[in-house]
Structures are given as C-alpha cells and as structure tokens.
Amino acid sequence: MPEIAGWVILGLLSAFAAALVAIFGKIGLGEVSPIPATMARAIVMAAVTSIAALAAGDVRELGSIDRKGWIFIGLAGLAGAGSWLAYFAALKIGQASAVSGLDRLSVVFVVVLAALFLGESLTVWKVLGAALMVAGAILIAR
DSSP states (O other): OOOOOHHHHHHHHHHHHHHHHHHHHHHHHTTSOHHHHHHHHHHHHHHHHHHHHHHHTOGGGGGGOOHHHHHHHHHHHHHHHHHHHHHHHHHHHSOHHHHHHHHTTHHHHHHHHHHHHSOOOOOHHHHHHHHHHHHHHHHHHO
16 A cells, blocks of 8 residues: 655645634634634634644744745735635635635635746646636535
C-alpha cells in the first residue's frame, strides 16, 4: 500500500474541520449576529493556537518574523477576518451546504492568484479541476 504524503492527510483533516465549522457555526448562530459570533470564534481560535504554540515551544519564533513577513501575515489575517465575517453572515441567512460550496471556490481563486503572483504553473489539469469545482459549487448552491 503506498504511503500517503503528510500534506494530504493534513489537507483532508483541514477539510473535515472546515465542514464542522459550517455545521457547528450554523447551529451556534441561532439568533446571534454574525459579527459577535465571528468574534467568539476568533477568541477560541486565538486561545487554541496560543496553547498549541506554547506546547510546541514555537512562541519564541515570533521574534524571527521579519518586517515583510509581518506585513504579509498581517494581510493574511485581515483577509481571513474578512472571510470569516462574510462566511458567518452568509451562514446566518443561507444553507450550510450552499454557503460552504461557494466558500470552497477559494480554491479556484488560489489557483489563479498563485499563477499570477507566485509563479505556479497553470496546467490544463488545474484549469479543468478549477472548472469542475465551479460547476460543483453551482450545483451544490441550487
């Protein structure tokens, strides 16, 4: 039996956890506004990631992040916060499966943006996969 690459296992674990975000988030929103719900989620995530960094002994590495790193990690944080706010707002008013399907179109955007800004190859297979993801998101959102 072939060995599965670590990044594949972690990617699948990430996908499963993201599925739980949609389910738990939809249930948890109830009558709560998406903004404080997103804030509560961020507080829990900050606590969990802080504990993980402390447990792994990685906190001291914060000092090794250079100015460019801080700028881009900060921008990633801003983008993530915007994504979470929009996701919870959409989840509040839409079906979890449809919202999640549309949210996964981020993969399509990553394929295009990675080709433009990171120099990653834009192969026929990637374009076909992205097109299928768009078709899947449309079908799931119906």
